[in-house]
Amino acid sequence: MDYLTVAMAKGRTAERAMKFLEKSDVHFSEFTDESRKLVIYDDKQKIKLIFVKAVDVPVYVEKGAADVGIVGKDVMMEDPRDVYELLDLGIGRCKLAVAGYPDTPIENIPFLTVASKYPLVAKEFFDKKGIRTEMIKLNGSIELAPLIGMSDVIVDIVETGTTLKENGLVVLQEMADVSARLIVNKASYATKTEDIQQFIKDMKEGLGVRS
């Protein structure tokens, strides 16, 4: 039996995606919150879910290790891959933004030091403004960088803004809307067209969108 392999990161987005599928009668009863399994199958043995790190989802899909992936647009922007991007799941909504101390200038200045998990996106953004940048790639606690004077501003995803506020920072400029996307391997789309279209349909029904 050939499975449809779906890659996603563990967490809220994965749980909501599974809820959507349940509405279309696709159940993962094997899955529990405490489970540490990295591979689970749906009850009808048609879908194989693999849990990987979010930034790796596009890699798995591009290489064909997974047929389908669910991943935030932010990841796709930082690391564009040769895959199809077929659906906006509308979950995990947030914004990619420039943040820093209030009144930090980010226009008409020659140079900025920027800390970010998304150095490529950030660099391109400031390049377009004609500002030269020094990029500091960080993997977490980005907000710390301006606090200790390591960078002028940060580029990060902002959901509620609570972390920024508690650290005395504000959004200086919004860059893009981010939400979870459904991506598909190009070869799989050709060889497993029906299975994938069915999966997308199930997802859409969960979302309450009719195609």
Place this chain on the structure above:
Amino acid sequence: MYSEILGNEHEKHEKIIGTLGKRFTTYGYKRIKTSAFEQYDLYSNVRTSINQNEMIKVIDYTGEVLVLRPDVTIPLTQQLVQLNDNLPEEMRYYYVQEVFRQTFQENERIGKTQAGVEFYCKSSPASDAETIMLACHALRDVGFTDVKIEIGYAGFFNELIADSDITAEQTAELKTLIQAKNVVEIGPFLQRLSIDPSIKEVLEQLPLLYGAPEVVFERLQNLQVSESAQDAIKYLQRTCDIVELYGLKKHIVIDLGLINHMGYYSGIIFQGYVENFGKPVLMGGRYDALSEEFGMKLPAIGFACEIESLVKASSTREKKERYSIDVTVIYEESRIKYAIDITNELRERDYRVISKPMKDAEHQTDSLYTIQLTEQQNNLVDQEEMKEFIDFKQLLDLIASKKGVPEWII
């Protein structure tokens, strides 16, 4: 960086090359080789997808810059143009050679073995369909069962935006969105561009123009497109019809969102996928404009595949040895269906076969047998005599009686 092909892998590698070579031969292709070194200028003057910094440069003793063969199509076409005089109307060549591209990933080989065919012929749905059939046939021979060929039309996107006033940057972004079938963002993006609304509608539909030919062509009927785009669609449709005559219906998918991945492609483009492999294993298309860059019209279609990818994707399936002999099938236009049937059947039996319409067949092809299909009768001709046959069984018997029964008919 290099990774080694060890023992078993290497054997598989050679076996696949053998299989492909044999299949190409049954379609009348002759093997050629091109030089390992090419002029750097050759590549800087031609529109290609090969990046300048991907090429491996070498400086010879006169100080001239050469590159290690980055591809075969371009130098072959240039050479043929230089020969110029008395080129036959049709030429079929295949190659199995290493091509060299600098990779920027560790552990990726710089040299990869490419096997491909180049069919220099006038642009026609029949020749394009035959080339697609060969691609599919070759992949099946290697042992893949779930072969899918995605067919698109290179000029289609460019036709659509030809009269629109958008910047190169916007065009590039639009291409990226269409290639990713990004239905989510393409609508909002188009809103911001000054393009005719009817064209916008087509562009927005482009990612969805994917699937079985009948589905795609039906959807296209509801869309308004320019006359030249209309011609492209007709050509594509005719090609698909013939591909279906070859019995490939379940192996083909139309994808009008498939955009020119090589600078010089102009008409039909296609790529082949096989089960459980995440990348295309084969790519090809028509490149009528390439020869014009060298100052001559020499239309052609071709494809290439990377042996290393096929090795990775392939199952170990043994292929037994077979015999082969040469046949040319010449038919009157009305007999095309029967000609294709016979050609298919003979090729299935590993004969090397060429088929063409009678009007294009003034010059006899150099083959052991010729089959003539006219309105009135079917003939098998060889150096000695001409014999009539009624059906395929009788034809096989005739050939067998001439050569003796070969071991493969049992």
